[in-house]
Amino acid sequence: MTVKHQVTEELLTAYAAGNLPEAFNLVVATHVSLCTEARVRLEAMEAVGGALLDDLDEMPMSHGSLEATLRLISDRPKEPIKAVPVQPEASCRVLPKPLMEYVGGDISKVKWRPIGMGAKQAILKSSGDADVRLLYIPAGSELPDHGHHGQELTLVLQGAFIDGDDRFARGDLEVADEDLEHTPVADIGEDCICLAATNAPLKFKGIAPRLAQPFLRI
């Protein structure tokens, strides 16, 4: 599957280099799971990393390091060939594998909490200076009008949302920066489920959401 709105080159490079906070890594990994073209681009960025590694000036290993590594190899028990737990086919799941590992299963395992107007969220545990959550927005509903202090990634997993002239469906990733004020609306037809990561708290424009912010951790 190749999607319309793909991850930016900058984010993909940072992901390939291992320089993103965990929350953003999760969004990019989930996006790549849903988009073959993004996977091709990622593997190309990794090839650049490999070429750079190949051309680095060597930092000599300490004396006896090969022997130490061979001992490490023989001491480490061979990776048992794990029986892969039976999983539904990727095409039958809402959540791609990287996300399932955070949720502990597919969409039915998500521990939703209501945030008003029929919307729900589930904050996922991640370390680093960015947050990541699943959002459930009833079909046709608005997300609160907000601007950002930092960067916000929103990946659609089910349904779609409309933001200005753009429609984002399953696999599509919206990257919103500080200067963007937007009001995404869940498309009619199906409730929308998104994975959203922010590296700074969102600032809402209305008073009520602002009061609620500390409680909801939005």
Added chain:
Amino acid sequence: MERSASLPEQQPRGTAAPEVLAAGHGSDAGERDMAPSSQIRDTTWVEHVERIHTHRDQRAFAQLFAYFAPRVKAFLMKSGADEALAEECAQDVMATLWHKAHLFDPARASVATWIFTIARNKKIDALRKQRRPEPEDLPWGPEPEPDQADVMAMQQDSARLEEAIKTLPDKQRELIERAYFGDLSHSEIAAETGLPLGTIKSRIRLALERLRHDMSERPDR
């Protein structure tokens, strides 16, 4: 030493590496404008990883180690590790290469690229103490017998990319290095790097398509 005893399935003698490897250990000044040598080298590394997988070949491993471990160590130190940690992690990365040799797919990546991804994951794990969510892999894994022409073509493209990296103008080179090693999440990488990424991309795309095709012919897997 007791290590040959502790690794029982040691490779019999007589698997000396091709001469071309010698070039990888010394000064590489002479290689810089000879694309073919890096291509032969890349293909040789592929054979080494295969020998580790099929024969648990310690000689092949020692050669990979001599070339890549000091580079992985340099990568980790550039990423902020002190020397002791970088040494420990580099050993761990090379041990992982041994254990995961069966997962390497030479139709999709060069050995350097594969090692880079292992080292990068180690960096996130050891330096940043974070989990690394990985994309859901294509469920069917590497082909048991990848087409040799595909493997050659992939290694050829990788070698070209390596040559292109080596000959980049300093300024672009610095930007790319900062993006990969400088721990900058918001780098201002130039959109146009002049690297032959197009060929690499079409190669990877081809490999993925072939895998998918393969999969559809074996629906039982």
